[in-house]
Amino acid sequence: MSAGYITTSESERYHTSEECPLFQRGRRGNEAQGIPPRPIVQLTPDEARQARQTRCPECCTSEEPTI
Numbered sequence: 001m002s003a004g005y006i007t008t009s010e011s012e013r014y015h016t017s018e019e020c021p022l023f024q025r026g027r028r029g030n031e032a033q034g035i036p037p038r039p040i041v042q043l044t045p046d047e048a049r050q051a052r053q054t055r056c057p058e059c060c061t062s063e064e065p066t067i
């Protein structure tokens with residue numbers, strides 16, 4: 001298991017995994033609008049800390065990057 005996060009280039013948030021309900025909702029929302037799914041970007045905790053995205057309140061509550 002590698003610690004890290006996932007996001008997409010269009011996402012405002014990063015998540016601990018693709019299983020996150022908010023992430024899944026976003027994917028379905030795009031699909032409903034006919035927007036193709038964005039490629040998933042893997043982030044290390046370090047990268048997540050420096051990314052413009054903010055951590056997801058749903059899945060990142062217990063695994064926030066150490067600042």
Ligand SMILES: [Zn+2]
Nearest residue numbers: 015020056059
């Ligand atoms: Zn999430």
